[in-house]
Amino acid sequence: MAPTTAHITCHGLTFGRPDGTPLFDGLDLALGPGRTGLIGVNGSGKSTLLRLIAGELTPAAGTVRAAGDIGYLPQNLTLDTSRPVDEVLGIEGTRAALHAIESGDADPEHFAMVGDDWDIEERTRAVLDDLGLHDVGLDRTVGEISGGQSVLLRLAALLLRRPAVLLLDEPTNNLDLRARQRLYAAVDAWRGVLVVVSHDRELLERVDEIADLRDGEVVRFGGTLSAYEAAVAVEQEAAERMVRAAEADVRRQQRERVEAHEKLARRAAAGRRSARSGSLPKILVGGRERQAQQTAGRTRALHEDRLAGARERLKEAESAVRDDAEIRVELPATEVPARRRVLTLADLVPRHGARADLQVLGPERIALTGGNGSGKTTLLRTITGELDPLSGEARVHVPLRYLPQRLDVLDDELSVYENVRRLAPRVPGQRIRAQLARFLFRAGRADQVAGTLSGGERFRASLAALLLAEPAPQLLLLDEPTNNLDLASVRRLTAALDAYRGALLVASHDLPFLREIGITRRLRAEGEELMEGEPL
Template sequence: MTALHTSDLTLTWPDGTPAVTGLDLGLGPGRHGLVGDNGSGKSTLLRLLAGELVAERGSVTVDGRLGYVAQAPLPDAGGTVGDALGVGPALRALAAIEAGSVEVADFDAVGEDWDVAERAEAALGRLGLHRLEPGRPLAEVSGGELSLLRLAGVLLHRPDVLLLDEPSNDLDGAGRERLTDLVRGWPGLLLLASHDRVLLEEVDDVGELRRDRHGATSLRWYGGGWSAYVAAVEAEQDAARQAATTAAADLRRERRDLVRARTALAGRARTAAKAEREKRVPKIVAHGRRMQAQESAGRYRGLHEDRVEAARERADAAEERVREDAVVELDLPATRVPERREVARLEALVPAYGDAAPLDLVLRGPERVALSGPNGIGKTSVLRALTGELPPRSGTARVHVPWRMLDQTRSGVLDPALSVAANARLAAPGTEEERLRGSLARFGFRGRAAERTAAVLSGGERLRATLACLLLGEPAPQLLLLDEPTNDLDVSGVRRLVEALASYEGALLVVSHDEAFLADLDLHRRVEVRRPQPS
């Protein structure tokens, strides 16, 4: 019986930020989804379960062989497909033995795994990667193919317990279908952290990981897939909003009662003081009455103050159950491009990697264009040709306006040693602090959150911080190149991204397999990157 258990699992980052606090988890066979806002700790939890991170307190117990597919890092670009599968040395040693080698080291590298080549071929075929030879350099493999390679490498070891962290990142439609089939038919225990709504429909239950305002971690489970989870949360939120409204009304009433009580007590005190001054009663009697009144007033006032405090605590607790749904609204007039201005041009471009036919494309004004095509055809290489990072095999690529590139690795924008706010200041040195802070808040970095160092951000938080720096940067970008921008983003993060891009007034060239995201972008057109026609 496969199982996964944790007890009091706790981890704090070096800067003192809680990562996971006191988490208890018990899972048996089945397909379990894991969702939560970016930064709630999903990837951290999976890394703790896989043994990549060591908890400062608590325990992890895994019954069965464990396999783990992380979001990152990507395999070493200097290796081969076989290396990405984790069997590169064994395959090279086997090839050497078949060529006549009698070296002991080669036989040691193969060990008992004499069918490694057949198993590697079967694992690649299962995920639609038939065309990838084990000796092929990884530099020639697309991001989507790399994602499937990581999964294939784990499946080679036949795990009973499988942990998947955003496995649909970079995958085209065919790749997503194969991944969905794998999830649907998984026979053991599967824990899937994902924002992919289609994939999450295949799970048996959904666990929502949340962090409260004090940093404490909670994990609550909902039966059924994504749709059942959304319906349950919406019902809870309707009740939470009603409770918050009622609690706020109670707090206002208790505050009014406290004001009335203080006014009444003050009036009594004035009446008693006047009677004492006018000597209407003996001095000793007046003093006793005054002391008794003060004690009674103190109890009365304390009772009302206690009621106000209790009402405030109920209102705070009710308000905390209502989820934030702030809208991202940015003012980016410097990104505006005149309608007829030529922004970029591709002429007969054949990208450095992939097997694309020559591509012609002209971007004018604030056009929004999606590059489509299967994994491995060269879409990312087209974007890199535009930036000048990767010269094409043939043809030309020219950009005529300031541009910014958001690549799949999110690298080169954030300094990991600096805070989010410090990174934004470097990107936009002339921006007023109040405006900069307001813009960061719209991307979900409010107050102390903006002071967190980039190194400890989750994948989705890092993307939001990167996008904020790109859009606020100087000179303002009039062309944005986005490569799989929804990777690592939760559902609310995707919404924030769409809202931020709605404020952007420049040209947009995006590569994405997230059809729901593309539909929300209000694209002007799609351009398909095709394979050459057979001669």
């Protein structure tokens, strides 16, 4: 296993967004052995920080050092489908040399290639079996396995390398429940430096510390996500009490300033009346006027200073209260009557996966579950008409919108605004920009080119395009919608879908999310038939 002396050090790290906006400005961070969960809102720079540590990006200033070699599993994993499994695992040369020796070829280069790895196939098989890849042969190609299996395959390659530092970016995306359990076990067993970016709550309950990336700085907390959230809740409750107290102080100082001004005004008026009456000598009246003016000046300055101090204390108190920007999803008001036909699958046999015979009526909320490679995505794409079935048919009776798992609905060459405008040509531009602001694409961010977006930003842009497209959807098909969202945005999306009155068909491995959006029916893709599943 990786040496316990491994560590990561970032000193004075500076890096900016493609549009020039600073992301990190002199960041200092040191991580030693143990499991660190790196969290933060979408766009805070979590994936960028991992890429800087991994050496895929070069900082504008500062240094990044790691003691020991680094293994990095990116969020958006793309593998050439023609590549053999052993090549992805990095053992193809050793295997070829070993097989040559076994066949009688005594070339010294073969022995040099094998080195001490005479058990490479057995060791590789053990790693694959631990990750549940029992049926993945070393001579198969990537195109023959599912997306979730390809993620585990890349993790297996890293585990075989035994790096000192392991960086994982949203590793449970696209993994079914069994595959997630195997990844959890691998994380539990890790003894080197592990940094994992994730919104998977169960995974974040297995780390030794939480590192919250916020406004270009990292706040660290020794403990799991739930312990960190509890500590933050206590801290925020105290901060909000301080704000309320500071607001009350500002109001009191404002009231006292007004009362003091009114008192001074009454005294000045009384002085003027005395002067006009002639009851006092002029020299005494003049002295009193000068004294009153000096007193008034001191009183005004005193109350202005007190009010300024109260406002400054309010500003400091407010700065301690978190104001995380969250997407504000407003789904179209497309209520579907209870008995209206929404979707009919008539003896449908997709190109891959289970046969489906299904009737969806009214605003049903259906969860589509099943293991990696069971054909969930294929079924959704067949319903949308992207793929032709082998037999049978899919009839959609209402306006439909589909948010794919790979978020490939955007044109990477166009801006976020242009992508939405392309799908909603008749919607006024100001309305599009107003809606994009609800998805946190405010001002110039709406003009950011789609190809430069982070995973979470890309999801928000894709969801905005889906909701603003014409006509408004009465049936939403969602394929792993929580994969690229931060925890706050998952909560917001959950609330929006909970309020949606149309029909939902959601493929997801995220059971807490499915429970919270009020799923009424569960279908499981297993074997040759799409089966009714157990309640969530």
